[in-house]
Amino acid sequence: MLGEGIIKGLMETARNFAGSYVSKDRLTTVQYPEERCAPAEAARVFPFLVYDGTEWLAGMRCVACQICEKECPPKCIYIDKSADKKPDAVGKPQNYPTRFDIDVSVCMSCQICVEVCPFEAIKMDTHFEMATDDRFGGLLLDREKLAKPNEYYHKIHPTEANEVDTRLAEERAAAAAKAKAAAEAAAAKVAAAKTATPAAPATAPATATPAAPPAAEPPVSGGGA
Amino acid sequence: MSAAYFDQIFVLFTKWVESFLPVFWQPIIGVVLGAVAIVCVYPALFALAVLMERKGLGRMQNRYGPNRVGPWGLFQPVADGIKALTKEDVVPFNADGVVHFLAPVVIVVMVFMALAVLPMGRNMQLVDMDSGLLYFFAMGAAIELAIFMAGWSSRNKYSLLGAMRAIAQMVSYELILLLSALVVVMISGSLSLVKIVEAQASYSGIFPHWYVFTPWGLVAFVFFVIASTAETNRSPFDLPEGESEIVAGYFTEYSGFKFALFFLGEYVEMFGVAGLGTTLFLGGWAAPLSFLGVIPSWIWFFLKVELWICFFIWLRGTLPRLRQDQLMNFAWKFCLPVTLINIFVTALWRFMGEGWARWVACTLILAVVYAVMGRVGMARGKVAPRSYRYAE
Numbered sequence: 036m037l038g039e040g041i042i043k044g045l046m047e048t049a050r051n052f053a054g055s056y057v058s059k060d061r062l063t064t065v066q067y068p069e070e071r072c073a074p075a076e077a078a079r080v081f082p083f084l085v086y087d088g089t090e091w092l093a094g095m096r097c098v099a100c101q102i103c104e105k106e107c108p109p110k111c112i113y114i115d116k117s118a119d120k121k122p123d124a125v126g127k128p129q130n131y132p133t134r135f136d137i138d139v140s141v142c143m144s145c146q147i148c149v150e151v152c153p154f155e156a157i158k159m160d161t162h163f164e165m166a167t168d169d170r171f172g173g174l175l176l177d178r179e180k181l182a183k184p185n186e187y188y189h190k191i192h193p194t195e196a197n198e199v200d201t202r203l204a205e206e207r208a209a210a211a212a213k214a215k216a217a218a219e220a221a222a223a224k225v226a227a228a229k230t231a232t233p234a235a236p237a238t239a240p241a242t243a244t245p246a247a248p249p250a251a252e253p254p255v256s257g258g259g260a
Numbered sequence: 261m262s263a264a265y266f267d268q269i270f271v272l273f274t275k276w277v278e279s280f281l282p283v284f285w286q287p288i289i290g291v292v293l294g295a296v297a298i299v300c301v302y303p304a305l306f307a308l309a310v311l312m313e314r315k316g317l318g319r320m321q322n323r324y325g326p327n328r329v330g331p332w333g334l335f336q337p338v339a340d341g342i343k344a345l346t347k348e349d350v351v352p353f354n355a356d357g358v359v360h361f362l363a364p365v366v367i368v369v370m371v372f373m374a375l376a377v378l379p380m381g382r383n384m385q386l387v388d389m390d391s392g393l394l395y396f397f398a399m400g401a402a403i404e405l406a407i408f409m410a411g412w413s414s415r416n417k418y419s420l421l422g423a424m425r426a427i428a429q430m431v432s433y434e435l436i437l438l439l440s441a442l443v444v445v446m447i448s449g450s451l452s453l454v455k456i457v458e459a460q461a462s463y464s465g466i467f468p469h470w471y472v473f474t475p476w477g478l479v480a481f482v483f484f485v486i487a488s489t490a491e492t493n494r495s496p497f498d499l500p501e502g503e504s505e506i507v508a509g510y511f512t513e514y515s516g517f518k519f520a521l522f523f524l525g526e527y528v529e530m531f532g533v534a535g536l537g538t539t540l541f542l543g544g545w546a547a548p549l550s551f552l553g554v555i556p557s558w559i560w561f562f563l564k565v566e567l568w569i570c571f572f573i574w575l576r577g578t579l580p581r582l583r584q585d586q587l588m589n590f591a592w593k594f595c596l597p598v599t600l601i602n603i604f605v606t607a608l609w610r611f612m613g614e615g616w617a618r619w620v621a622c623t624l625i626l627a628v629v630y631a632v633m634g635r636v637g638m639a640r641g642k643v644a645p646r647s648y649r650y651a652e
Contacts, residue, residue: 037594037634044578048320052577055319064323 076192079159081139082148084181091182093121096156098129103148103157111141112148127210135178140170155199161191263554270297270558271383294386298375305562306527307337313573320577344520352415352513359413364511364518367406367525371532374399378535379454381545381558392453393445396536397438400491403529404430407500407510410522414513422509425584426493426500432591433490433497439599440480440487443606444471444540453536457544466550470543475622476606479630481541483599485571488533490591492526494572496579499587534568535561593637601629 054061065072082103086094099116115134122128148157160183167173189196265272274293278286311333315325326333351360377392379385389395404427411423445451448459460470471477490497501509511522538544542564545557552560582590605622612618 036631037638041579045574048574048578051322052316052319052574055322061322062324066324 074161074163074191076194078161079144079146080163081142081144081160081165081176082137082146082157082181083160083183084135084178085156085158085185085188086182087185089184091179091184092131094184095131095178095182096154097132097135097178098154098156099132099135100130100153102151102153106147106151108145108147109141109143111138112136113138132178135181136175137181138175139165140174155203158188158192158195263556267382267556267558269556270381291386295376298386299372302372302375302528302531303524305531305566306524307341309527309530309566309569310340310523311337312570313576316570316573317577320574341520344517347516347519349516349518350513354415355513356413356415359409360513361518363406363410363413364514364521364525366409367403368521368528370399370402370406371525371528374532375528375535377453378532378539379457379544380535380561381556384545384558385454388454389452391451393441393451393456393536393540396453396532397434397441400437400529400533401434403525404434406525410514411510414510416513418506418508418512419510421506422500422502422512425506426510428584429490429493429497429499429587429591432588433487433595436483436591436595436599437487437491439596439603440483441536441540443476443480443603446603446606447471447610453539453544457539457546460543461546463550468543468546468548468550470541470546472541474609475619475626476602476609477541479598479602479605479626481537483595483602484537484541486595488537489572489575490587492530492533492572494530495576496582497587498581499584502581504581530569530572531565534565534572537568538564589638594633597637598629598633602626 051061056062085096086092087096088094099114101114101116104110104112104114113134113136114132117130117133120128120130144159146159149159165174185196185200188199274290277293278290281289311326314336315327315333318325326336329335329339351357374396376386377389377395379388385392407426407430408423411419411421411426414420444456448456450456450459460468462469467473472481489495493500499505499509501511506512511519514522538561544564545561547553547555547557547560605625608625609618609622612621
């Protein structure tokens with residue numbers, strides 16, 4: 036009969052009205068500043084720089100290769116390469132950024148910098164509460180503000196971070212094995228040379244790269260374990 | 261004694277103020293006091309209703325309503341009012357300035373004038389007019405004029421479309437509103453709203469003699485509710501201001517406080533129509549059960565009006581907007597025939613005399629009419645595939 040549908044509809048809205056007071060399933064609103072839900076693992080806002088260990092400057096993975104700067108579609112990354120070098124994660128001496136600025140007012144969160152980084156140094160952050168009353172300085176993040184520890188990365192993107200760590204460990208192990216092989220070869224060569232001529236020791240450090248041994252030691256043991 | 265005292269407290273207050281004045285000034289000051297009370301109480305109720313609507317609708321849609329301004333969002337109307345007052349008042353360059361300015365004023369004046377005849381409690385009406393019902397409908401018709409003034413003077417196609425829709429809708433449903441109110445006049449024999457309430461304010465046992473508890477009264481009540489929803493341009497009959505179609509309809513070109521005035525006008529009209537419906541069918545200020553008469557009559561009146569408003573909100577949260585042709589079909593092919601037949605049934609009721617026979621006869625006739633008209637009137641005609649003469 037005419038009007039039945041209206042009664043049904045009225046009952047439905049009445050159920051919703053009453054239900055919203057008793058059932059949390061019906062009233063799913065999260066009242067943001069007071070309550071908040073954890074960001075989804077795949078969430079991304081702006082990039083940040085990952086560092087290993089506790090010292091942000093010493094442990095920074097970025098080697099200032101400037102690929103991200105070149106690939107960035109809105110050109111919001113500004114990098115100055117250092118003149119000197121320091122050893123990176125696998126022990127190779129690398130440059131580091133003396134300046135690494137991201138203008139987050141320009142950044143469009145495309146994640147291309149993350150995609151192109153060969154050193155797993157730049158990742159997407161989930162921190163989004165960045166409102167500031169200084170729209171120029173306040174939104175231009177320098178390397179100190181961008182640097183965050185690997186533990187933080189593990190916290191916000193666990194799956195991805197584990198994957199990255201495994202890959203880095205493999206690379207380190209490979210590098211260590213290679214270095215070990217090279218060292219052994221060099222040692223054999225030295226030993227061979229020693230038997231031949233006593234002047235060989237001068238060439239041995241030159242083949243094994245000057246800065247490598249001290250930094251390369253821990254990865255060797257880590258790779259072995 | 262004290263119950264009767266609280267019942268008449270506002271009347272006694274007016275009398276007390278008047279007692280300080282010379283005889284010549286007494287009626288004038290009495291009317292001014294009453295008018296001031298109406299102009300203060302209804303906007304306050306308006307603020308309350310807006311908040312209730314936003315929170316209620318929110319709950320029906322499974323969300324909180326506004327809950328940031330003050331405890332539970334209670335001061336939201338204050339914030340809205342300040343916002344409306346401080347907004348820029350934009351008048352379109354091509355608008356007819358005078359008419360554009362007058363439209364919101366006219367709508368507010370008319371809705372407040374209509375309230376003058378409503379008995380809001382025992383002895384609590386501003387004017388006891390012999391033809392109060394007629395006066396109320398006359399004021400209601402003037403609202404249509406204000407709406408058309410707004411739509412026409414804005415020189416905006418959306419405004420004009422909204423105004424056209426409003427006129428088409430209000431003219432159609434005004435008829436149903438009048439015809440469903442007419443049966444009450446037939447039975448009570450008076451156009452005075454005060455007399456209509458008094459006719460209902462008696463009890464058999466503890467149950468009241470409200471007109472809604474008779475077959476013809478129930479039918480008239482249902483159609484009065486439908487028509488009053490359409491008259492106040494509320495969902496599902498909110499075509500004149502259909503936001504998703506024509507921006508805001510006739511008040512698209514209004515901003516700031518003029519917009520707020522339209523908003524106020526609309527809600528106070530809602531209160532007016534709800535008050536009239538309460539007066540006609542729900543016993544006005546009379547208590548629903550005889551022993552509840554100790555509670556002051558004006559509380560009952562405003563309680564009933566608020567309930568009516570709640571029902572409007574409930575309807576708004578439930579029904580989608582009609583299409584223009586559905587709106588017209590519903591008015592002319594279903595509502596009008598049923599209300600017309602209801603008038604005959606009321607006459608039958610009037611002349612069959614006391615007894616159970618008239619209950620059975622009237623109920624049967626109305627049920628059959630409702631069922632048949634529901635099938636015949638609301639039947640979908642055969643619709644051929646739409647052809648476009650020029651577009652293809």
